[in-house]
Amino acid sequence: MFRRFAFLTAAALVFAMAIAPGDALARAGAGTSSGSRGTRTYTAPPSTGTASSAAPMQRSMTPQSAPSQSFAGAPAAAPFGATLGGRSPFMSGLMGGLLGAGIGGLLFGGGMFHGMHGFAGFFGFLIQIFLVVIVGRLIWSFFRSRRMQPAMAGGPQGYERTAQGMAGGSAGGAPPVAITPADYHGFEEVLHGVQAAWSAHDLGAMRQLASPEMASYFAEQMTEQRSAGVVNTVTDVHLEQGDLSEAWAEGGREYATVAMRFSMIDVTRDGAGRVVDGDPVRRSMATEFWTFLRVPGGRWVLSAIQQAR
Numbered sequence: 001m002f003r004r005f006a007f008l009t010a011a012a013l014v015f016a017m018a019i020a021p022g023d024a025l026a027r028a029g030a031g032t033s034s035g036s037r038g039t040r041t042y043t044a045p046p047s048t049g050t051a052s053s054a055a056p057m058q059r060s061m062t063p064q065s066a067p068s069q070s071f072a073g074a075p076a077a078a079p080f081g082a083t084l085g086g087r088s089p090f091m092s093g094l095m096g097g098l099l100g101a102g103i104g105g106l107l108f109g110g111g112m113f114h115g116m117h118g119f120a121g122f123f124g125f126l127i128q129i130f131l132v133v134i135v136g137r138l139i140w141s142f143f144r145s146r147r148m149q150p151a152m153a154g155g156p157q158g159y160e161r162t163a164q165g166m167a168g169g170s171a172g173g174a175p176p177v178a179i180t181p182a183d184y185h186g187f188e189e190v191l192h193g194v195q196a197a198w199s200a201h202d203l204g205a206m207r208q209l210a211s212p213e214m215a216s217y218f219a220e221q222m223t224e225q226r227s228a229g230v231v232n233t234v235t236d237v238h239l240e241q242g243d244l245s246e247a248w249a250e251g252g253r254e255y256a257t258v259a260m261r262f263s264m265i266d267v268t269r270d271g272a273g274r275v276v277d278g279d280p281v282r283r284s285m286a287t288e289f290w291t292f293l294r295v296p297g298g299r300w301v302l303s304a305i306q307q308a309r
Helices: 002-019 089-107 118-146 181-200 203-209 212-228
Strands: 230-250 253-270 275-278 284-294 301-307
Touching: 181 203, 181 212, 181 230, 181 253, 181 284, 181 301, 203 212, 203 301, 212 230, 212 301, 230 275
Parallel strands: none
Antiparallel strands: 230 253, 253 275, 253 284, 284 301
């Protein structure tokens, strides 16, 4: 009876995640985490009052050095499906679940494969273990992210606190960078400019607002839209809340990572102008970590976007 309850609970959770609305093809950045943050590319930015944690970087031109530390102090992430020794973390969890279930069967006198009579029974048992492993990993990720400590927030007009002369963290020995109200205004201008260039498919304007790496990712996503015969537009962008996560200097450049929650009208249309995703009259919300870079005294450009989680 317990196994049946666990199976139904896991199935309901997975089904809910599957039908939940997503933003994989919406707005600039396509709902992914990509770009570069200098030597901190594979280190989690500090949490803020706007967002508690950021998703790990999924795509970057910055090489990941070994044995660098990744998000939440974990070892550097390996490619999907592989860990040390080439083993898949999913398969490890699956085999662990099978072994645990087998031992449980022995303890309760039912035999190693009690209750799995025939192919159908065994296949159903595998599905249950698969769902339990997924739910277990989601729960572990949730509690791990809750342990992260919040960082001080700051910024004018839509940011949580005033931060004149505020300096970001200096972890790793990197000198901090003072962020002023003018800088926050520049960050918001880049937010609006990037979404406008994205909606207009204006790569020339995008290259003025983003690093060459980020501009190349945007160009790829625009190409994918053209191939699919759709166009995504993001209009009426409004910064609802934002605060500084960290700001530092390295290699003759200055970096600032800012958590931002903003609303917008996010709509995808086909070639005939019909809406295929989004709502032209209803605002949607996004929370992301944007990292900006500049040469000292220069203007800020976008160098990375990470999804909040």
